[in-house]
Amino acid sequence: MHGWIIPPPREPAKSVAELERERAAKVEELVGAGLLKSERIRQALLKIAREDFIPYSYRDYAYLEVPLPLPGEQSTISCPHSYPLFYEPLGLDAGHRFLEVGLGSGYGAAVAREVVGEEGSVVAVEIDPQTFEFAKANLERAGYIDVVLVNADGGLGYPPHQPYDRISITAACRSVPPPLTRQLAPGGKLIAPVLDDGRQFLSLVEKTESGLIRTEICEVLYVSLRGKFGK
Ligand SMILES: C[S@@+](CC[C@H](N)C(=O)[O-])C[C@H]1O[C@@H](n2cnc3c(N)ncnc32)[C@H](O)[C@@H]1O
Secondary structure: OOOOOOOOOOOOOOOHHHHHHHHHHHHHHHHHOOOOOOHHHHHHHHHOOHHHHOOHHHHHHOOOOOOEEOOOOOOEEOOOOHHHHHHHHHOOOOOOEEEEEOOOOOHHHHHHHHHHOOOOEEEEEEOOHHHHHHHHHHHHHOOOOOOEEEEOOHHHOOHHHOOEEEEEEOOEEOOOOHHHHHOEEEEEEEEEEEEEOOEEEEEEEEEEOOEEEEEEEEEEOOOEOOOOOOO
16 A cells, blocks of 8 residues: 655636536546445535635645645545545444544535434544644534534544444544444444554444444555554
């Protein structure tokens, strides 16, 4: 697994209409690749202007398959395909109580907010204060005012709103932090990049009556989890 080649920052030149066309083409590409199946996730990706969650000088690259740097230490907005890659195996759906660990730009939380709908809820935790402020401003500007935003160590979860039906960790962990599996509802699912012998594997954890069942989905490359359960 190699690193990423990030294009250089530049003055944005693309029009809103151009970015809208790129967004629609990206969604079609994700459907064609078999990564995107859920109609709710498809509608969310079509609706949300991803460019509005990206720092100004990287805005034109919103639909490129590269993670882009965010304000803060080691923070990135993940590649566009990461969202169906995480949310499809999770089976994220209407009514779910969703926790995101690693808010980053706020884009993943906005997508989740659309998917879980009125009956669901989204809590998102970010450890880096600068990244947190960036995401908060993006979400507010885009009108997502009812996402519960927490600037703290997400490895500890967020007990006030537990249990969660679905949890997504968007940074690589040595192993899944125990507070997060504790805060998962019975029958709930958690997804995270987990380290194994120096490589990262996207892992789905299901909380069943007979315990936690872990399945590896594919190899991935994410920034490391920080805080108490970081490396
Ligand atoms: C790949 S980025 C997240 C991308 C984000 N989901 C988005 O849509 O932009 C991973 C984020 O996890 C954050 N992070 C790392 N360790 C964390 C922790 N213990 N608690 C909360 N956030 C953490 C990083 O600061 C970074 O912003």
